Amino acid sequence: MKTRISILFTCIVLLSAQSMAQTFEFRVLANKGANKVQTTNTTAPVFLRTGIKLNEGDALIVGQNPYVGLMHKSGQTVEVKEPGNITIEDLQAKLTKSDNSASNRYAKFVLNKADATQDVNGNLTRAVHRANSTAIELMIPQSVQVYNPEATLRWNSVGDSAYYFITIKNIFDEEIFTAETDKTYLSINFNDENLAEEQLITVQVTVKGNEELFSPSYGIERLPVEDQIDLQEELDAIKAEIPYDSPLSKLILASFYEEHGLLLDAITQYEEIIANDPDVEDFQVLYGEFLINNGLSQL
Numbered sequence: 001m002k003t004r005i006s007i008l009f010t011c012i013v014l015l016s017a018q019s020m021a022q023t024f025e026f027r028v029l030a031n032k033g034a035n036k037v038q039t040t041n042t043t044a045p046v047f048l049r050t051g052i053k054l055n056e057g058d059a060l061i062v063g064q065n066p067y068v069g070l071m072h073k074s075g076q077t078v079e080v081k082e083p084g085n086i087t088i089e090d091l092q093a094k095l096t097k098s099d100n101s102a103s104n105r106y107a108k109f110v111l112n113k114a115d116a117t118q119d120v121n122g123n124l125t126r127a128v129h130r131a132n133s134t135a136i137e138l139m140i141p142q143s144v145q146v147y148n149p150e151a152t153l154r155w156n157s158v159g160d161s162a163y164y165f166i167t168i169k170n171i172f173d174e175e176i177f178t179a180e181t182d183k184t185y186l187s188i189n190f191n192d193e194n195l196a197e198e199q200l201i202t203v204q205v206t207v208k209g210n211e212e213l214f215s216p217s218y219g220i221e222r223l224p225v226e227d228q229i230d231l232q233e234e235l236d237a238i239k240a241e242i243p244y245d246s247p248l249s250k251l252i253l254a255s256f257y258e259e260h261g262l263l264l265d266a267i268t269q270y271e272e273i274i275a276n277d278p279d280v281e282d283f284q285v286l287y288g289e290f291l292i293n294n295g296l297s298q299l
Contacts, residue, residue: 024053025088026078029248030069030282036061050282060086067280069248076241077248136164136205136215139267139296143219146190146264147231147257152271154185155205155215163208168194168201169217176201180208185271190222198222220264231260247273247283254290263294 028050036045040057048060048068060080062068068080070091078094080086139154153166166186168177177194179186188195195201200221207213223231238256242249254269270287277283 024055024073025058026054026070026072026091028052028054028068029071029077029251030067030280032068032280032282033066034063035066035068036063054088054091056088058088060091062086067277069280069282071248077243077246077252079243079246079248135213136207138203138205138215138218139291140218140220140264141294141296142216143221144264145221145223145262147223147228147262148265148268149191150187150189150268151220151264152185152187152268153203153205154267154271157184158207158213162213165206165208167204167206169204170198171200223262247277247280251283251286258290258294263296266290 028048031048031050035048037048037052037054038045038059038061040055045061054060054070060068062080062083062085064083066080066083070078070080072078072091072095074095076095078091080091135158136155139156155164163180163182164184166177166179166181167175168188170176176198177188177192179188190196190198200219202217202219204217205215235253235256238252242252250269250273254266254273257263257266257269267290270283270290273283274287
């Protein structure tokens with residue numbers, strides 16, 4: 001009798017674990033437009049929102065000029081950009097048959113971050129602003145390593161009419177690069193002829209014509225060559241598993257860089273996402289949460 005009870009208990013535990021592990025097929029990461037979902041639990045379609053879990057038998061009713069970013073439970077991503085009715089089976093057909101073991105870890109990291117941005121009702125929350133200790137602060141740590149040659153630097157605005165002067169110096173405090181802009185961001189390339197030979201630089205932003213409005217100096221160090229080898233191997237494996245140059249793929253790459261402490265590389269991924277899809281507010285919310293969670297300024 002005890003043996004039968006023990007076997008029955010084991011079966012119940014295994015079935016419960018299997019049920020918990022398969023609680024959804026897809027998760028909505030980003031949503032733009034008047035899109036709806038017809039679930040097996042509702043009699044009428046309801047408006048789609050970020051964070052909703054889609055199951056077998058559900059269907060999307062996608063409106064005009066849409067964007068729906070979905071992540072499958074396997075870690076693969078799917079984008080919907082055309083109006084129409086789409087079933088879960090239609091979405092499953094878009095998945096590849098490959099094993100996404102390399103990217104799956106970072107895909108799940110994205111899902112966890114999405115969970116953290118939702119309130120008890122599943123709505124996206126907004127991060128609060130962090131007070132600046134100086135007039136201008138860059139949205140990077142005081143010292144940071146960088147892997148990729150291209151990076152985007154962003155800072156807070158001090159006024160609509162402000163004009164910013166960016167100065168980069170080498171370890172000998174020699175000025176090696178300058179730029180001016182009326183924007184609150186600047187893209188730089190560390191392979192630029194004035195920067196290519198530098199392992200460590202400092203960056204400062206000031207307001208042109210007003211010496212009282214300035215930022216601290218921020219140190220940016222190239223990732224040492226010996227650390228780049230292992231990183232590149234893992235990065236190549238991830239890139240081979242995700243769609244090329246989609247915003248959801250960039251979210252996965254941002255999570256990869258964040259986990260490896262390469263916050264400037266992660267920031268650059270977020271900046272590219274928002275530059276290419278400025279109308280998808282969910283991406284801006286995720287970026288803001290990333291900045292706050294890492295002790296950086298809010299957008």
